[in-house]
Amino acid sequence: MADNSQRNDSVFEAAAHRARVRRNWLLSTPALIILVLAASGPLLVMLAYSFLQAGDYGGVEYRFSTEGWFQVFLARDIFDDTVSVADAHLSIFWRSARLSFLTTVTALALGFPTAYFIATRPRSSRNLWLFLVTVPFWTNLLIRTFAIMEVIKNQGIVNTLLMSAGVISEPIQMLYTDFAIMLGMTYVYLPLMILPVYASMEKLDFRLVEAGYDLYATRIKVLWRVIIPLVKPGIVAGCILVFIPSLGAYVTPRVLGGGRNLMIGNLIELQFGQGSNWPLGAALSIFLLLVVMVALLLYVRNSQKANNIVRH
Amino acid sequence: MSDSVSVAIHGVSKVFGHDRNAVTALDDVSLDIREGEFFTLLGPSGCGKTTLLRLIAGFEHPTRGHIDLHGEEISHLPPYRRPVNTVFQSYALFPHMTVAENIGFGLEMQGKSKEETTSTVGEMLRLVQMEDLADRRTDQISGGQQQRVALARALAPRPRVLLLDEPLSALDYKLRKGMQIELKRLQNETGITFIFVTHDQEEALTMSDRLAVMSQGKVLQVGAPREIYAHPAVRFVADFIGDTNFLDAELLEIERDRTELKLPSGKPVSARGAARSVDGKVHIAVRPEQTTLTRDADAAHLEGHIDNVVYSGTDTHYHITLPGGESFVVRTQNRGDSGDEWQAGQTAGIVIEPGAVQILAD
Numbered sequence: 001m002a003d004n005s006q007r008n009d010s011v012f013e014a015a016a017h018r019a020r021v022r023r024n025w026l027l028s029t030p031a032l033i034i035l036v037l038a039a040s041g042p043l044l045v046m047l048a049y050s051f052l053q054a055g056d057y058g059g060v061e062y063r064f065s066t067e068g069w070f071q072v073f074l075a076r077d078i079f080d081d082t083v084s085v086a087d088a089h090l091s092i093f094w095r096s097a098r099l100s101f102l103t104t105v106t107a108l109a110l111g112f113p114t115a116y117f118i119a120t121r122p123r124s125s126r127n128l129w130l131f132l133v134t135v136p137f138w139t140n141l142l143i144r145t146f147a148i149m150e151v152i153k154n155q156g157i158v159n160t161l162l163m164s165a166g167v168i169s170e171p172i173q174m175l176y177t178d179f180a181i182m183l184g185m186t187y188v189y190l191p192l193m194i195l196p197v198y199a200s201m202e203k204l205d206f207r208l209v210e211a212g213y214d215l216y217a218t219r220i221k222v223l224w225r226v227i228i229p230l231v232k233p234g235i236v237a238g239c240i241l242v243f244i245p246s247l248g249a250y251v252t253p254r255v256l257g258g259g260r261n262l263m264i265g266n267l268i269e270l271q272f273g274q275g276s277n278w279p280l281g282a283a284l285s286i287f288l289l290l291v292v293m294v295a296l297l298l299y300v301r302n303s304q305k306a307n308n309i310v311r312h
Numbered sequence: 313m314s315d316s317v318s319v320a321i322h323g324v325s326k327v328f329g330h331d332r333n334a335v336t337a338l339d340d341v342s343l344d345i346r347e348g349e350f351f352t353l354l355g356p357s358g359c360g361k362t363t364l365l366r367l368i369a370g371f372e373h374p375t376r377g378h379i380d381l382h383g384e385e386i387s388h389l390p391p392y393r394r395p396v397n398t399v400f401q402s403y404a405l406f407p408h409m410t411v412a413e414n415i416g417f418g419l420e421m422q423g424k425s426k427e428e429t430t431s432t433v434g435e436m437l438r439l440v441q442m443e444d445l446a447d448r449r450t451d452q453i454s455g456g457q458q459q460r461v462a463l464a465r466a467l468a469p470r471p472r473v474l475l476l477d478e479p480l481s482a483l484d485y486k487l488r489k490g491m492q493i494e495l496k497r498l499q500n501e502t503g504i505t506f507i508f509v510t511h512d513q514e515e516a517l518t519m520s521d522r523l524a525v526m527s528q529g530k531v532l533q534v535g536a537p538r539e540i541y542a543h544p545a546v547r548f549v550a551d552f553i554g555d556t557n558f559l560d561a562e563l564l565e566i567e568r569d570r571t572e573l574k575l576p577s578g579k580p581v582s583a584r585g586a587a588r589s590v591d592g593k594v595h596i597a598v599r600p601e602q603t604t605l606t607r608d609a610d611a612a613h614l615e616g617h618i619d620n621v622v623y624s625g626t627d628t629h630y631h632i633t634l635p636g637g638e639s640f641v642v643r644t645q646n647r648g649d650s651g652d653e654w655q656a657g658q659t660a661g662i663v664i665e666p667g668a669v670q671i672l673a674d
Contacts, residue, residue, distance in 0.1 A: 210371055211404040213391040215418035216469065225417075229408045 043289075050282035058276040068279030072287055089267070096263045099178060099253075100246035103185040104193075107242045108235065110186070111193030115234075116227075118194075119201035130198070133191050141188065145255045148184050149175060176258030184252040189245060193238040200234025201227075236299070244292055264288055317382075318347040318505040319368060319473055324377035326363050337363040339529040340377070345473075345507060346522075347382075350499050352508045354516040355526035356552070361509045364526075365475050368507065369398045381472060392421070397466035398475040401482070403458045405450040411461050412437070412446040418469040436464040439498065456487045463495075467502060476508045480515065492519055513553045517541060525549045542599075543584070546674045550597040557598045557640050561669075563589055571671060576636050579613045583669040595672045600643035602668035605630060605660045612661025616640055621656055630654060632662065 050068045052060040070076075075086040118129040136144060151157050152174040159171035174180055204227065212222040228235070250265035257263070262270075264284065271281030326338040338360045345351045353361040366372045368379060370391035378387040386394055397418065405414050415436050419429040437443045440460035445453055450461065459479060466474055476495075480488045496519060499506045510516055516523050517537040524534045525548070533545045544550035547558065564572040564580060571587040573596065574580055587594050606612050616632035619639075623646075630642040642662055654660060 205402075205404070207400055207402055207404040208406060210391070211398070211400060211406070212417075213371070214369060214396075214398045215465070216392045216421040217417075218392055218421075221421060226406065 043286075046282045046285055050279055050286050052279055054277050054279050056276075058272070058278060060278050065279065068277070068281075068283035071277070071280045072283050092262050092264060092267050095178065095261065096247055096265075099182050099185065099263065100243050100249075102182050103189065103246045104239050104243045106182065106186045107190050107193040108197075108239060111190055111197055111238060112235070114194050115197035115201050118198050119204070120206075126202075130195075133194050136187075136191065141251055142255070144188070145184055145252055148180075148187060149255060152180060152183070175256065176260060178257075178261055180256040181249075181253045181261060181263070184256045185246050185249055188252060189242040192241040192245070196237035196241060197231060197234040200231040200237075204230055236303075240296070240299075247292065248288060316347045317344045317380075318349075319343075319345040319507070320380040320383075321345075321364070321368075322377050322380070324364070324367065324374045324379060326360075326367060326372060327375045336529055338367070338374075341529070341531050342377075343524060343531060343534065345505060347505055348503050349521040350496070350506045350508065350519060352510060352516045352520035352523035353526060354510060354513060354523050354553075356511055358528075359526040360529040361511075361526050362477060365398075365477055365507065365509050368473070369396055369475050370394050395469075395472040396475060397469060397471040397473075398477065399462050399466045399479045401477045401479065403462040403479075405458055405461055405465070407450055410447050410449060411442060411453065414450060414461055415464045415468050418465065422469055432468055436468045439467070439501070440464045440494075455482060456491070459483065459491060460494075463498065467498070467504070470502075471504060473505045473507060476506060478509055478511070480510075481512075488515075495519065517553070525552060527552075543670055544597060544672070547595060547597070547672050550670065550672060555600050555641060555643075557600060557603075558672075559596050559598065559638060559640075561594055561596050563587060563592045563594060573669065573671075575613055576634065576638070577614045581613055581664060581669050582666075583671050584667060585671060587671045588673075595674070597670045597672055598664055598668050600629070600641040601627075601645075602665045603640075603642045604644060604663045604665070605642055605654055606663050607661065609661055611663055613664045614640065614662040616660065616662065618654060618656050618658050618660055621652070621654060630660070632660065 049060050051064055051066065053063045053065040053067065055061050071086065072089065073086055074083050075088075076083055114133075118126055118133075121129060149156070153159070154171040154173065154175065156175075158174070159168075162168045163171065174183075208226055208230065209222055212226040217225060247263075248265050249263055250269060253261060253263040253266055254269075257266075259266075268281050268284045268288075271277045271284065275281070321341055321343040324338055324341045325336065328335045328337055341360070341364060353364060355361045363372065367374055367387075370386070370389060370393075374387050378385050380386065381394070381396070386396075406417065409417065412433050416429045416433045419432055424432070433446075434443075437446055440463055442457065442460050442464065445457060450458060453461070459482075462479065479495075480491050483491060492515065495506070495508075508516075508519065517540075520537055522534065522536055523540060524531045525540065526532065527548050533540055533549045535543075540549065541553055544553065544556070550556040550558070559576060561573040561575055561581075564574050566572075566586050568586060569584065571583050571585065571594075572580060573583060573587075573594065583596065609615070614634060616634045618630055618632055620629075620631040622629040622631070625646070627643050627645055630644075632640045632642060634640055640662065642660075
């Protein structure tokens with residue numbers, strides 16, 4: 001009797017579960033349509049373009065060619081057709097990777113203490129602090145980037161102050177350097193680090209921190225052994241959210257790098273604009289996408305392995 | 313158990329907040345906790361017992377007064393410099409570590425060698441009977457097992473004092489009974505001073521060598537369980553621990569160690585200790601199980617009308633109204649031959665056993 005009613009319960013539960021799954025799929029239809037039309041569709045177009053021949057004045061000709069992909073890494077001499085490694089491209093890749101990495105590290109170094117500060121405020125004032133973090137999003141990115149330019153240019157605020165204080169006699173060249181690009185990107189993407197780290201930190205049980213202190217761990221030890229491992233998901237999410245857009249950044253290196261210090265984003269733009277080499281631009285875009293995807297996959301596999309070690 | 317003092321609390325007050333928002337959690341508390349004893353802080357929630365525990369652990373610092381450990385002041389040391397460990401109410405096990413890693417954490421932080429840590433962790437796992445689960449994650453074990461891990465983790469660094477913040481409150485009745493015995497065993501085996509916080513009076517009476525009853529930031533009475541139960545000093549203690557009848561009485565005669573009183577019924581009764589009173593009236597407390605019913609009007613101290621008879625297996629409770637309107641409960645143990653001798657609606661005499669009258673200070 002009891003067995004029977006239990007079986008009935010599980011049958012009803014399974015039916016209810018199926019209904020829930022159906023409804024959830026229905027609710028996600030608008031999102032799926034947008035994803036297909038606005039993300040996957042254009043990506044497929046780009047993938048197709050990267051295997052076509054460049055048109056003379058931009059655009060593509062509908063003939064299969066691997067020239068676009070060839071040019072991502074290699075350069076052909078215009079006079080004697082000898083093939084060499086595309087140094088210009090490689091140095092741009094390297095700069096992109098290096099600056100994105102530095103930006104991520106700097107954003108983490110600034111964002112982690114900020115998130116900790118907000119998470120340890122009384123609940124009532126946390127929302128105000130979070131609100132302040134999002135204030136920069138209210139202004140156009142371009143305008144904020146020009147504002148940074150005003151701060152660091154040779155006649156800008158920093159140099160003027162340092163010179164009038166007598167610390168330096170000549171302005172320091174900050175604008176149009178890699179430093180300027182990194183500073184700009186850190187400024188723009190910092191909230192993307194603070195918010196996920198805060199989200200993890202807010203869920204942190206601070207009694208665990210007390211337990212750490214109780215068991216003879218100093219502040220530094222508690223930070224490394226208790227807090228950081230527990231907010232790691234937030235740190236990883238923040239790093240991904242900062243690193244990926246940094247890698248593809250376009251406006252910031254364009255304005256603050258002054259067109260001399262190109263990053264991948266600028267290189268791609270160049271191919272679709274002045275360069276009139278759409279297949280190369282498309283190949284570069286897909287290449288960037290692949291690099292990011294492979295990196296993410298490696299990370300996911302790694303973290304699963306780490307979990308399994310603890311789980312057995 | 314030696315008589316040397318382990319933790320000495322000297323006039324400690326703790327005020328949270330400032331000015332108008334200030335809340336006094338502890339008000340001039342002084343206590344001596346002896347080495348190797350099982351000491352309990354008992355009181356209702358908000359009485360300041362957990363605050364006192366956190367002050368000893370070092371998570372809070374006293375507003376006034378100081379705390380000494382074996383004669384050395386520790387009030388202003390951070391928690392990681394105190395040879396004191398805590399078993400938290402929520403256990404606070406590190407979710408990113410295995411059972412063994414949790415237990416070894418304190419030893420590792422103390423800078424113990426790998427070999428020593430491993431061997432102590434093994435010893436602790438045996439002590440709490442958790443050897444088989446050493447490599448489990450803490451979310452893969454039951455509540456009772458988490459409790460054992462929390463205990464082992466706090467005992468592993470061999471603290472001078474172990475603080476336990478209502479560690480049994482999350483367990484079900486049967487598990488709690490088992491853990492009470494387990495805790496006493498661990499305390500005997502390790503010889504460490506245990507300071508245990510609870511709001512459960514039965515738990516406090518069963519487990520403690522001595523206990524302090526607290527209310528509204530003050531310590532009302534300190535003593536052995538028997539002493540506290542039999543001789544509550546104030547109304548709150550008498551009321552909080554066990555069931556009690558409260559009566560008003562008049563002073564007849566005060567001697568050095570005994571006091572003669574007149575009950576509301578006019579009958580005389582004597583109580584232990586010398587009473588103090590300004591108007592010749594005192595409040596007294598009488599435990600229900602130290603009274604019996606009688607038909608003999610001469611032997612009865614009080615007389616009343618039975619409102620209700622409640623049978624509860626081992627005991628029977630008689631709810632009685634006295635002529636002055638006070639309610640009084642008599643509890644008798646049921647024996648094989650005891651029938652339903654008394655029924656609601658009857659008038660009965662109440663006999664108070666010798667030594668059962670306790671004079672309250674308030």
